[in-house]
Amino acid sequence: MGKRLIPPEPAEIHEVQLREALEERYLAYALSTIMHRALPDARDGLKPVHRRILYGMRLLRLDPGTPFKKSAKIVGDVMGSFHPHGDQAIYDAMVRLAQDFSSRYPLVDGQGNFGNIDGDSAAAYRYTEARMTDVARLLIEGIDEDAVELKPNYDGQSKEPAVMPGGFPNLLANGAQGIAVGMATSIPPHNAAELCDAALHLIEKPDAKSKALLRFVKGPDFPTGGIIIDSKESIAEAYTTGRGSFRTRAKWSVEEGARGAWNIVVTEIPWLVQKSRLIEKIAELLNDKKLPLVGDIRDESAEDIRVVIEPKTRNVDAGLVMESLFKLTELESKIPLNLNVLVKGRIPRVLGLAECLREWLDHLREVLLRRSQHRKGQIEHRLEVLGGYLIAYLNIDEVIRIIRTEDEPKPVLMKAFSLTELQAESILNMRLRSLRKLEEFEIKKEDKALRAELKGINEILGSEAVQWSKVGEQVRKVREMFGPKTPLGKRRTVFADAPEHDLAALEESLVEREPVTVVISDKGWVRTLKGQVADLSNLTFKQDDKLGQAFFAETTSKLMLLATNGRFYTLDVAKLPGGRGHGEPIRLFIDMEGDAAIVSVFVHKGGRKFLIASLEGQGFVVGEDDCVSATRKGKQIISVDMPNEARCLTLVEEGTDQVAVIGTNHKMVIFPLSDVPEMSKGRGVRLQKYTSASLSDVAVFNAKAGLTWRDSADRERSMTWKELAEWRGNRADAGRQATGLPTSNKFNKPIE
Incomplete structure (x- = not known):
C-alpha cells in the first residue's frame, strides 16, 4: 500500500481590504516614480539615474582631459553599484547627456556615434566611449570634501550622493x-x-x-x-x-x-x-x-x-x-x-524662476559650509600632528632613546612631552627618512600657513555675509566660464x-483652388462635386430625402448658413465631404441645436447686406461681414425665442429701395426700405402686423424695375410699380390679399 499524503499545514492568512491594499501599493509606486525617477532635484537639477551616471564616472576617474572609457564599462559599473535597472535605460540617459542638440550644456563628452538630430539612435554601448565635461566637473566638485550627504546604495555595500x-x-x-x-x-x-x-x-x-x-x-x-x-x-x-x-x-x-x-x-x-x-x-x-x-x-x-x-x-x-x-x-x-x-x-x-534660483543658491551655501567644516577638521588634525613633529624635532635624541628602550613607547612619549595620542601615534609612524626633513623652519612655515587658512575658514563659518560673498565668487567664476563671448555660452x-x-x-x-458644386439635401446632408455640375438628375439621395439646393463654389470658399435659431454658422468648403455616397449631415461640421433647421445656405462673398426676418414679422438689415462666425457654435444675429424663429433672408442689392412682405395669410404689404434699420444683431422692427398668421417671405426690389418672383413652374413673373399700388402702405401694416402672387406665399429668390 502506498503512503497517504498528508496536506501541509496552511500558512497563516491575513484578510486585507482590497481597496486598502490597492491604495497602499499604488501610493508606494507613485512615490517611487516621483522621488526616484521622474522629477529632478531643485538643487542640482538631476534625476537619480543622471546623478548615478556622473558619480560612477567620477569613481572611474573620467575627468575632462583624461582618456575615454567604453560606455559599456560605465553602464555596467553604474548598474552594478548604484542603479539596479535596465542597462538600456542607463545608456539612453547617458546618451542624452552627451547630445549637444538635446542638452544645452552636455554633461558627458562622447566619442563615437551618439545619435543625431534626425532621430537616429546611438551606437551600442560596446562601440562608444565617454568621459565627463567641465560642466559635470563643476557639478561634482567637492564630493570628496563632505560637500553632500552620502547615503547607502541599494544593497548597502557602498555609498552614493543624495545630491x-x-x-x-x-x-x-x-x-x-x-x-x-x-x-x-x-x-x-x-x-x-x-x-x-x-x-x-x-x-x-x-x-x-x-x-x-x-x-x-x-x-x-x-x-x-x-x-x-x-x-x-x-x-x-x-x-x-x-x-x-x-x-x-x-x-x-x-x-x-x-x-x-x-x-x-x-x-x-x-x-x-x-x-x-x-x-x-x-x-x-x-x-x-x-x-x-x-x-x-x-x-x-x-x-x-x-x-x-x-x-x-x-x-x-x-x-x-x-x-x-x-x-x-x-x-x-x-x-x-x-x-x-x-x-x-x-x-x-x-x-517660479526666483524660487528655483534661490534653492540653488541656498544649496551652494550649504555645500560651502559643509566643505569649510570638513577643511577645518583637516587643518586642526594637521596642526596637532605638526605640533607633535616640532616636539620630536626639538627632542629627537630623547625620542629615539625612548623608542629604542621602552617596550610600550607610546604612553612614555605622551607622558614625557605632554603629547596627545594622535601626536604620539604620528611620531611613531614616521619613517626614518623623514627625520632629515624635520626642520623647525619647514614645520613652522606650514603651521603658519595652515593657521592663516583656518582663520579664513572661521570667518566664513562665523559670518553669513562672508558666506554669501564666497557663493557670489563661485557664481562669477561659472559666469566667466560660460559667458556670452564663449562658444558654449x-x-x-x-x-x-x-x-x-x-x-x-x-x-x-x-487649400488648392478648384471649382466645386455644393449639394445640400432636403434633410441637411452636404457633399461637394468636382467642377461645376449643372445636371444633377443622376444624383442619388437617402430614402425619404431629395435635393434641397445646389450652387457653384470653390475649394477656398466659405459657406454661410442661417438656422432657425437666429444663428449664422461659417463652414470651409475644403472640409466638406467629397461626392461619393450621400455626403454627411451638415450638423457634423457645426454645433447646431437639435430643434434648429436650416433657413438659408450661400457662398460668402463679403461686403453685401441682407434683410433678415423672423416668424413673428420682425426684421432688420445686417452686413454680411457681421455674420461671419469664428467658432462651431455660430454667431447669434437675430434674437428669437421659441416658438418664434428666423424665417427668411434676402439680399439687399445696390439701388433697391422697397420691401415687400407676405404673410402665411396671403396678405402683402410694400413700404420703403429706408424704414428698416441696419443693425449688427438684435430683434429688429415690426415689418408686418398679424393676428392669427405669421411672416412667410420678404423681397427687396427697385420701384422702377418692379417686383419679380418665380412661380411653382420656376418661371419668372413680375409686377410694375403701378400694378403694385394697392399693396403700398406703411411698415407694420397688415397688408391686403396678394392677388396674382403664388399661393405658396414665397418669392423664391435664393441668395447667390
Whole structure:
C-alpha cells in the first residue's frame, strides 16, 4: 500500500481590504516614480539615474582631459553599484547627456556615434566611449570634501550622493522632462550666463521677485536655436507662476537664385523636433496637396542644418509660405514650461524662476559650509600632528632613546612631552627618512600657513555675509566660464514678434483652388462635386430625402448658413465631404441645436447686406461681414425665442429701395426700405402686423424695375410699380390679399 499524503499545514492568512491594499501599493509606486525617477532635484537639477551616471564616472576617474572609457564599462559599473535597472535605460540617459542638440550644456563628452538630430539612435554601448565635461566637473566638485550627504546604495555595500554639490545652475541651464504619477515636469534649457547674472542679483537683493529677474533671464535658450515669438507679458506670467509655454519657430532666410528665382533656407529648427520626421511630414502634406504654395523640399544638411524649401511660383510671398508651414508642421512648436521639482529632495512643488534660483543658491551655501567644516577638521588634525613633529624635532635624541628602550613607547612619549595620542601615534609612524626633513623652519612655515587658512575658514563659518560673498565668487567664476563671448555660452535662441499676416489669405493658401458644386439635401446632408455640375438628375439621395439646393463654389470658399435659431454658422468648403455616397449631415461640421433647421445656405462673398426676418414679422438689415462666425457654435444675429424663429433672408442689392412682405395669410404689404434699420444683431422692427398668421417671405426690389418672383413652374413673373399700388402702405401694416402672387406665399429668390 502506498503512503497517504498528508496536506501541509496552511500558512497563516491575513484578510486585507482590497481597496486598502490597492491604495497602499499604488501610493508606494507613485512615490517611487516621483522621488526616484521622474522629477529632478531643485538643487542640482538631476534625476537619480543622471546623478548615478556622473558619480560612477567620477569613481572611474573620467575627468575632462583624461582618456575615454567604453560606455559599456560605465553602464555596467553604474548598474552594478548604484542603479539596479535596465542597462538600456542607463545608456539612453547617458546618451542624452552627451547630445549637444538635446542638452544645452552636455554633461558627458562622447566619442563615437551618439545619435543625431534626425532621430537616429546611438551606437551600442560596446562601440562608444565617454568621459565627463567641465560642466559635470563643476557639478561634482567637492564630493570628496563632505560637500553632500552620502547615503547607502541599494544593497548597502557602498555609498552614493543624495545630491550633487551642484556648482552649476543645471536645473534651468539644461532643463528636464519627466512624467510621474499624477504630475509631470517640463523645464526648457536656459542660458547659464543669464542665470548666473540673475543669481548674483538675488544674492544682493534676496527678496527680488521672478519678474525682476527677467531683466537678466530673457527666456529659454535652446541648444538648436530657433526664435521665440511669445509676448513679454506671457513669458513673465510663465516664469512667475512656473507654468506656461513658449512658441518656438524655425529660423529661416530667403536665398536669391538666378533670373529672379528664390528659395527659403531653414537653418535652425525647434528643440526636440526630429529633422527627418519634420521633412517627411512636409513631404506628406505636399503629396496631399495641403501646401499649394510649396513646390518642393530637400535636405542639404551636413554638420549644420540646411533645409531648402522651393516655392511653387516666384510671385508668392515668402512670409506667407512659411506661415502656412508653421501652421501645419513642427517648424513651429509649443514647448511647455512646468517647473515641478523636488524641493530639498523630498517635496514636489511648482516653483517660479526666483524660487528655483534661490534653492540653488541656498544649496551652494550649504555645500560651502559643509566643505569649510570638513577643511577645518583637516587643518586642526594637521596642526596637532605638526605640533607633535616640532616636539620630536626639538627632542629627537630623547625620542629615539625612548623608542629604542621602552617596550610600550607610546604612553612614555605622551607622558614625557605632554603629547596627545594622535601626536604620539604620528611620531611613531614616521619613517626614518623623514627625520632629515624635520626642520623647525619647514614645520613652522606650514603651521603658519595652515593657521592663516583656518582663520579664513572661521570667518566664513562665523559670518553669513562672508558666506554669501564666497557663493557670489563661485557664481562669477561659472559666469566667466560660460559667458556670452564663449562658444558654449553664446545665446542661440532669439526673440521676435510673430509677423502679422492676413488670416484669410493664409487659410486660402492652405487649400488648392478648384471649382466645386455644393449639394445640400432636403434633410441637411452636404457633399461637394468636382467642377461645376449643372445636371444633377443622376444624383442619388437617402430614402425619404431629395435635393434641397445646389450652387457653384470653390475649394477656398466659405459657406454661410442661417438656422432657425437666429444663428449664422461659417463652414470651409475644403472640409466638406467629397461626392461619393450621400455626403454627411451638415450638423457634423457645426454645433447646431437639435430643434434648429436650416433657413438659408450661400457662398460668402463679403461686403453685401441682407434683410433678415423672423416668424413673428420682425426684421432688420445686417452686413454680411457681421455674420461671419469664428467658432462651431455660430454667431447669434437675430434674437428669437421659441416658438418664434428666423424665417427668411434676402439680399439687399445696390439701388433697391422697397420691401415687400407676405404673410402665411396671403396678405402683402410694400413700404420703403429706408424704414428698416441696419443693425449688427438684435430683434429688429415690426415689418408686418398679424393676428392669427405669421411672416412667410420678404423681397427687396427697385420701384422702377418692379417686383419679380418665380412661380411653382420656376418661371419668372413680375409686377410694375403701378400694378403694385394697392399693396403700398406703411411698415407694420397688415397688408391686403396678394392677388396674382403664388399661393405658396414665397418669392423664391435664393441668395447667390
